[in-house]
Amino acid sequence: MSELEKSEGSVLDGEGFYRKVADVLVEARRRAASAVNLSMVYAYFEIGRMIVEEQQRGKSRAEYGKQILQGLSAYLTERFGKGFSVANLTLMRKFFLTYASDEISETLFPKSSALPAVSTGRRFFLSWSHYLKLMRIGNVEERHFYEIEAARNNWSLAEFNRQFDSALYERLVLSGDKEKARALAEKGQVIASAKDAIKDPYVLEFLGLPEQTVYSERDLETRIIDHLQEFLLELGRGFAFMDRQARFTYGEDHFFVDLVFYNRLLRCFVLFDLKLSKLTHQDIGQMQMYVNYYDRNVRLEGENPTIGILLCKDKHDSMVEMTLPEDNSQIFASKYQTVLPSKEELKRLMDDQE
Incomplete structure (x- = not known):
């Protein structure tokens, strides 16, 4: 290798090296910003505590509490600038009152x-924005539930808002019972x-498919692939995308599984079959065949049985229950919707279960 080639190679290697060093700095700044945000959460809790205690000392005077907030706001704004309006100080007070006697198991957070x-x-x-x-x-x-999941999954505020707006908690409660609701909290x-990994319904509003629009199963599949990050977030913890239109041959016939995922927590394949029309017992039988094929020909020793999920626009629960065995733990049918559900409607359904 000539000196010129060596020189060119070192420059190229150097650029890669520079990027790695820059990545370290970017990550350090991200962590520093996160640490600052978290330290402010603790400061706001302490400020809220001090406001409450000072107001309680003057509780015999009706206007004393307002005077404290107004005076403190003026004082802090003069010294520290924006961020200490009466409205913000009121939120700090509320923060203390909300979490002063609130407990959450720290065993859920190994780094706590x-x-x-x-x-x-x-x-x-979490950040102050999350707690607001x-x-x-x-x-x-x-x-x-949302505090645990936001911290565990490192949800950004936008992701947190999306999970809340799609009524994740209510949907998980609807898929279980009172004991599950308590466990979620x-x-x-x-x-x-x-x-535990199944939701019903799945909310796919991020696909941009209005409820009444006519589209094909292939269109639905393509939209999911185009929005794979959002779909993985909707699926929940542990899912990794493996394949689309996964082909296998049985006898002389070829079959295609719409979407194939793997769940690292369950250590098993998860197959999705997309259906636009009302679910039929033939659809369930076909999914059973897909699951059997993966269990017998793809699953490795030590992995758990394959899960099959029929993602459909409509289903008849009694037909599904009659078609599947009583001890079924592999085939599931879930509805999907392309608009955000009404939290009020889901809460009514939760109440109906009690």
């Missing part, structure tokens, strides 16, 4: 021991069996 604890022993894991959203959730169990979503 590295975080400081406030005077009540509570630790915080959480404080608007009146149901304590639902609030705990205490532990978040725990995926220990195939049923």
